[in-house]
Amino acid sequence: MFQTFDSPPAGADTSERIAGLRELMAKAGIDALLVPHADEYMNEYLPPNAERLAWLTGFTGSAGLAVVARKTAALFVDGRYVLQAPKQVDTGVFEVLQIPEASLADWLGKALKAGGTLGFDPWLHAPSTMDELAKELKGKRIKLKALPKNPIDRIWGRARPAPPRGPVIPHPMKYAGKSAEDKLAELQTTLKKDGQDAVILTFPDSIAWLFNIRGSDVAHNPVVLAFAIVPSSGKAELFVDAAKIGPEARSHLAPLAKISEPASLDRRLAALKAAGKCIRLSPGAALWFYRKLKGGKARIVRATDPCILPKARKNAAEIKGSRAAHKRDGAAVVRFLAWLDREAPKGGIDEIGAAKQLEAMRAETQALKEISFDTISGAGSNGAIVHYRVTTATNRKLGSGELFLVDSGAQYLDGTTDITRTVVIGKPTREMQERFTMVLKGHIGVATALFPKGTRGAELDPFARRALWAAGLDFDHGTGHGVGSYLSVHEGPQSISKRGATVLEPGMIISNEPGYYKEGAYGIRIENLVLVTEAAKPAGGDRDMLGFETLTLAPIDRRLVVAEMLEGEELAWLDAYHARVREVIGPELGPTDRAWLEAATAPIRR
C-alpha cells in the first residue's frame, strides 16, 4: 500500500521539546520563532526529516504554522484542520487559531507587547510571505531575524529521520519525448534572450523535467530533491546528494550537468554574487537564496521558473503516454467499480476496504509506481468533506441509499492520473440525482467548451457552475488544476478557477472536477482529466479555437442521471463518452467486468 489509514496521533506531550526550544531562543536573543509546515523545496509533501512542525507540536496536517514565543505559543491552521489540530497538540501550550480569520501579525502584536525579535528560518519561507509579514509588523516594534540554523534541527537529535535518498532514475526518451540536452539548450536560449547569466532552479519537479530524471524522495511525487544552476552558456550544475546517484544515473547526467554536493551551493552562490552576474530566481524560491545573492554586485531578476511553461505544454510522446496511462488506469478503475457494484450492496464494504481494493486493482496492472495522492474515499456524510482522508477512526461502511465519493490517482511511467467518481449504493434519492445531474452538466459544460486562443482558465470556470447556480447552489473549490507527466498531480501554472490567469495552451493537461457538497449528508464530484487541443475550425468560423480531449475513461453512474435535465447536446456527449469508454476499456476486461461495463455505459433513454 502506498498510503496508511492510521488516525492522526493524539495528545502529543511535546513540553520537553518546547522547553528546549525556548532555551535556545533565549540564547539566540529571539522572542518568538516561526515553525511552518514547509521544506527548502516548497514541496506539497514533505520528507520525514522536514516534518519539524509535527515533531514540535504533534500536529500532522498538510498545512499549518506554529509560532512559539517565550511564554505563549499558537498554531495557525485552515478550516480543514480546526477539528483535528486541538486533538493532536497540547492545547495548554498551543492556542489553535484558524486562518484566514486569525492573523499571525495580530497574535505577535499581543504576544510581544513590548516589541521584540521574531526569528525564522529563511530556507522555509518565500520572500513575498516575509515581505508581507514585515509590513504588518511595522509599527508593532517587532523585528524579523533570519536564523543561520534552524533551532529545531539543533534539538531534534538522533531520532530525526535521515534525509531521503531515493535513487535517481533516468526518465526514458520514450516517455519524456524530448532529450534533456534539447531542453537545456532551449532554456539557455531563453536566458540569453532575456539577458540573464543564469537561473537557479529550486523546484524539484522543474529539475526532474529538465534533466529527464525521476526519484522517490517524497510521497506520491516522483521527484528528486535537488537544486540546480543553469548558466546561459556552459554546463549546468546539479546539487544533489551523491548517494542517490547510481551508475546509470551518473552516465545519464554526465553530459548534462556537473554533480555537486548540496553543501557547496552556498559557495557557488557567493561566487555568482562576487562575479556580478544577472541571476533569474523564482518568486516562489526560499528567501535563503535571495539573502545569499543580495547586497553585492549581482542583479536578481525575480521571474517565473522558466521550466514551468514548457513542462506544462506536454509534447507528443507525453500525450501518447498519458493516453496509454489513462487506458490502463481506466481498466483498473472499471474493475474496481464493477467489484464495488457487486459487493457494496451486500453491506460489507467500508471506505478503507474500498481504497485498498482500488489500489490493488491498480497494482495488478504491474505498472503502478505510486498513487498520485492519498485516496479520498468518502461514504455518505464523509463525502461532503472536500479534503477528507479516511482513517481507522473515521472509517464508515458504504451504506445502502448512500453516495460514495472516491477521488484517486496513479503514477505510471507514462503518465499521472487523477479521477473522481461518485456512485450510489442501492437507491438514490431524487435530490441526489438532481444535484448529481447539475454537477454533470457543469462537467459537460467544460468538457465540450470551444474557446479562442488566448482564453484564460478563469473564463471556463463559470461553465462548471452555471447549472448549480441556477438552483442556488455552488461548490467552494476550483474546477481544475494542472497535472504533470509522471510528476506532480498538482502542477501549475494552468488552472480552471476564479483565479486562473494563465492562458490555456495546447498540450496542457488539466482536471475537470466540479462538485456539490451537502454538509452532513453527501458529496458529489465528477472528475476527468482533459487535454487542451487545437480544435478543428467550425465551418464559417474565423478564430483559431482550442478545445478539450477527455483523457480519463470510466463510466459516470447512470443511475444518478436525470435524463430530462440534460439538453440534447449534453446527453449526446454523455452517450458518446460512454461509447468511447466501452470501446477502449472493454477489450481490457474479463467477461464479468465487460458485461458490467456494457450495462454501465449503455445509452441513456428519455
Place this chain on the structure above:
Amino acid sequence: MFQTFDSPPAGADTSERIAGLRELMAKAGIDALLVPHADEYMNEYLPPNAERLAWLTGFTGSAGLAVVARKTAALFVDGRYVLQAPKQVDTGVFEVLQIPEASLADWLGKALKAGGTLGFDPWLHAPSTMDELAKELKGKRIKLKALPKNPIDRIWGRARPAPPRGPVIPHPMKYAGKSAEDKLAELQTTLKKDGQDAVILTFPDSIAWLFNIRGSDVAHNPVVLAFAIVPSSGKAELFVDAAKIGPEARSHLAPLAKISEPASLDRRLAALKAAGKCIRLSPGAALWFYRKLKGGKARIVRATDPCILPKARKNAAEIKGSRAAHKRDGAAVVRFLAWLDREAPKGGIDEIGAAKQLEAMRAETQALKEISFDTISGAGSNGAIVHYRVTTATNRKLGSGELFLVDSGAQYLDGTTDITRTVVIGKPTREMQERFTMVLKGHIGVATALFPKGTRGAELDPFARRALWAAGLDFDHGTGHGVGSYLSVHEGPQSISKRGATVLEPGMIISNEPGYYKEGAYGIRIENLVLVTEAAKPAGGDRDMLGFETLTLAPIDRRLVVAEMLEGEELAWLDAYHARVREVIGPELGPTDRAWLEAATAPIRR
C-alpha cells in the same frame, strides 16, 4: 439635434502653431512636449476649450496623444483612428503611429538620441501613466519635467473657446432618492473609519452624485466641471466657477458646501499640506494634485474615489426612475423601429436620416435632456465598425437584404438609457440569422444568469460568448459597462468583461451587449440594460443568489431568429420578454405602432 454628422475636418494647416510651440519649448528648455486628448477632470468628452490636441494637430478623434520634439513630431492613435488621423493631420509634420504596437518611449528614444527633457502638463496625466513612462525612459537619458503652465494655452490666443459655463441644476430628491446631506454624512463616516482627514474629489460625476447637482459643461454627460474637498468633519468645499450658480443652485448648495473659485484650489491644497493632513486621492486624479501635496507633512492615501461604489449601487428612487425612463425610451424606440420597418424597405432611408428620426422620437417625449452618446447608426458594412460614427462622408443607404445596427441612448431626468438593436431591411441571409441567433443566445445567457453573491463581472462574460465560441466566432469588446443615473453612460466600477474584477451588487445597472462583426459585411449587437437584483432563493438552494432584471424594453428582430437554435428555456425567455415589452409599451403607442408592436412581439413558433 444633440449630435452633428459633419465629416472630420481634413488637412489642417497647423504649421504656424507648431512653430510657435517649438519657440516656447526652446525658451522653456524642453526638447519634447506631450499633448494628450485629456482635461483636468479625466473626462471621456472634453469641453471645447480643452481640445488642445485638435487645435494643435487637426485630429478630432476621442483618444490620442501627440508628442512634439524640436524637429520631429508624432501622433499616437488606436486602431479606431488609423485611417482618420492621417487625413486630418499634416503627415509632413506628424508621423501617425498606432498603439499599442508603437511605443511612445521608443519614439522618444529615437527622437531624443542624445537624451533631453520631456515636458508635460501635470493637469492632463494620471500619476500611474507618468510613473510607467518615467520607468521606460530610464536608461534613455530622458528626464520628465512638469510644466507650470501648458505652452499651448500661451499661444492658443483669443480664438480659444471660453470654458463652459453650464448652469448648475439641483437634482430633485424624487430622482436622487437620497439627500446630499445624507450622502455627505455617510462619506464623512467612511473617511473617519479609514482614518483620513479629507478626500479630494476630482471626477465631475462623483461630485454631481454627491451634491445632487447636474450641469451641461460637456456633451452627453450632465455633469458640472468642478472639484471638491470633503473633510472628515466640517463643511465641504466646492471649487466651481461662480458664474454657473444661479439662485436656486445657490440655496441648494448653501447648507452643503462652501463655494470657492477654482483658482483658490492651489492655496487650499497648500494649507492641507502645511497642516500635515491625511488626504485621500484617487489613483485616477490628475498628477497635479499629487505634486501639490507631496514633499511636506501631509500623507497621501491613493485610494478609490469613495463616491464610486455608492453611486453605482442605485437606490430605490433611482431604480424606479430608471424603470420609468426605460418605459418612455422604449416607446420612442418602438415608434422608431415601426417607422423604420415601414419606410426603409422603400429604399429612401440613410444612416443619418435614421439617427435623426430616432432622436426626434425621443425629443417627442418632451423629457429628453440630451442623448447619452453620439448615435451609432451603421448599415451593412458600416455596422461592422464597432465605434462607427456616421458622417456625411460615410453615410450609407439602408439597402435591401442588409442589416442595420443602431446603438443609442437618452438622458432623462429620471434615468440614462443605452440600447442597441440590429434589424434586417428586407430579407436576411441564413448566415445573418444564424449569427444573430448566436449573439441572442449570449444575450439570454447573461440575462438569465443566477450567480452567488460575491461574483465578479468577469465570471459572467463567458456566458455571452459560449454560443459564438462553439461556432469559431467571438467579439472583441466587453459584454457590458456600468451606466449612471442621469449621469455618464459609461460609469464604473462594475463591468461584464474579461477584466471585470468588481463584485456585482444589487442596484448596479450594467449593459448586456454581446455582438458579432463580419468585416466589410455586417455587424450585429443586441443590447439591453440590466439591473442587478437579489434573486429569490430557488427551492433547495443554500446560497444567496443575485440575478438581473432587464430594464430595456423594445422588440428583438424576430425575422433574424432561428428558433431551432434556441433551447427551450431560451425561447421561453424571448417570448416572455416580448410579452413584457408588449404589455408595458403597447399602451404608450397609437394604433398603427401598436399593431406593429403586436406583430413584432408575437410568440415564436418552431
